[in-house]
Amino acid sequence: MSRTIADLIQDRFGLPTEAGRARRAEGPLALLLSHRTQRRYKPDPVPDDVLEMALAAALSAPSKSDLQQVGIVVVRDRGKQATIGGWIPDMPWIAQAPLFMVFCGDHRRMRRVSELRGRPFPNDTLDMFMNAAVDAGLALQAFITAAEALGLGCCPISVVRNHVEKLAALLELPPGVFPVAGLCVGYPLQAGFISLRLPPAITVHTDRYDDRDLPALLAAYDQRREARHATPKENQRYVERFGYTEPYGWSEDKARQYSTPERHNFGPFIRGHGFGLA
Ligand SMILES: Cc1cc2nc3c(=O)[nH]c(=O)nc-3n(C[C@H](O)[C@H](O)[C@H](O)COP(=O)(O)O)c2cc1C
Numbered sequence: 001m002s003r004t005i006a007d008l009i010q011d012r013f014g015l016p017t018e019a020g021r022a023r024r025a026e027g028p029l030a031l032l033l034s035h036r037t038q039r040r041y042k043p044d045p046v047p048d049d050v051l052e053m054a055l056a057a058a059l060s061a062p063s064k065s066d067l068q069q070v071g072i073v074v075v076r077d078r079g080k081q082a083t084i085g086g087w088i089p090d091m092p093w094i095a096q097a098p099l100f101m102v103f104c105g106d107h108r109r110m111r112r113v114s115e116l117r118g119r120p121f122p123n124d125t126l127d128m129f130m131n132a133a134v135d136a137g138l139a140l141q142a143f144i145t146a147a148e149a150l151g152l153g154c155c156p157i158s159v160v161r162n163h164v165e166k167l168a169a170l171l172e173l174p175p176g177v178f179p180v181a182g183l184c185v186g187y188p189l190q191a192g193f194i195s196l197r198l199p200p201a202i203t204v205h206t207d208r209y210d211d212r213d214l215p216a217l218l219a220a221y222d223q224r225r226e227a228r229h230a231t232p233k234e235n236q237r238y239v240e241r242f243g244y245t246e247p248y249g250w251s252e253d254k255a256r257q258y259s260t261p262e263r264h265n266f267g268p269f270i271r272g273h274g275f276g277l278a
Pocket residue numbers: 035036037038039091155156157158159160181193194195
C-alpha cells in the first residue's frame with residue numbers, strides 16, 4: 001500500500017505508530033497531518049475566486065455562542081503591505097507574499113449590535129476578549145487548511161503585534177478590534193518540511209494533568225528534532241548572553257527566546273483600545 005495516515009503521524013512526531021496503518025494518506029486527515037508553514041512563494045497572485053473559497057471556509061469555523069467575533073482585513077494595498085514588511089525586515093516573506101491579511105478579534109461589532117438593539121452590555125471582560133481571540137484563531141486555522149487544500153501555502157505572523165499601535169493606525173482598526181495575527185499567502189516555491197511536534201505523551205493527559213515525565217520526554221524530543229533538522233550554530237539565540245550550547249535543541253531555543261521580555265506593549269495597547277478586561 002502507498003503512504004498511510006500512520007506514516008504521516010510518524011512524520012509529525014518522529015515516533016512509531018500503528019494508528020491509521022490501514023488508511024491511505026488522503027482526505028482531510030492527511031491534509032491536516034501534512035500541514036507546513038510556507039515562507040517562500042511563487043510570484044503568481046492568488047485568484048479572487050480562490051481567496052473567496054478560502055475566506056468562506058475560514059468563516060465556517062465554529063464560533064463561541066455563534067457571536068462570530070472575527071474580522072479579517074485583506075491588505076490589497078501593496079504600499080500598506082510594504083509598510084508592514086518594513087517594520088519587520090528579518091521576515092522578508094511579509095512584504096514578498098502575493099497576499100497579506102490580518103486576522104482580528106472583533107469585539108466592536110457585538111457592542112454595536114447591543115447599541116442598535118438598545119440593550120445593556122455589561123460584559124467588557126477578559127473572557128469576552130478571549131472569546132474574540134479564539135474565534136479569530138479558529139478562523140485563521142480554517143483559512144490555512146482551506147488554502148493548503150487549494151494548493152496555497154501560508155505563514156501566520158504574530159510579530160505584527162510588536163507594532164500593534166502602528167498596525168491599528170494603518171488599518172484603521174477601531175477600539176474593540178485587535179490583530180491576532182497577520183497571514184502571508186501564496187503558491188509555495190518549495191515543498192517545505194514537516195515541523196516535528198512535541199509528543200502526545202507531553203501534550204495529551206488522561207483524566208488529570210500530569211507532567212512528571214517532562215524532563216526525560218523533552219530531552220528525547222530535543223534529540224529527535226535535532227536529528228531531523230539540526231539547528232545551525234549560527235541560529236542559536238542570544239549567544240552574546242548564553243554562549244553556544246551543544247547539543248542545542250527546541251527546549252534550549254525556547255528557553256532562550258523567553259529569556260527576553262517579548263511584546264510587553266500589547267497589554268497596555270489592548271487596555272487602551274476599548275477593553276476593560278474585567
Ligand atoms: C499564531 C501564530 C503566529 C505565528 N507567527 C509567526 C511569525 O510572526 N513569523 C513566522 O515566520 N512564523 C510565525 N508562525 C509560524 C510558526 O513559526 C510555525 O507554525 C511553527 O514553527 C510550526 O511550524 P509548522 O506550522 O510548519 O508546523 C506563527 C504561527 C502561529 C500559529
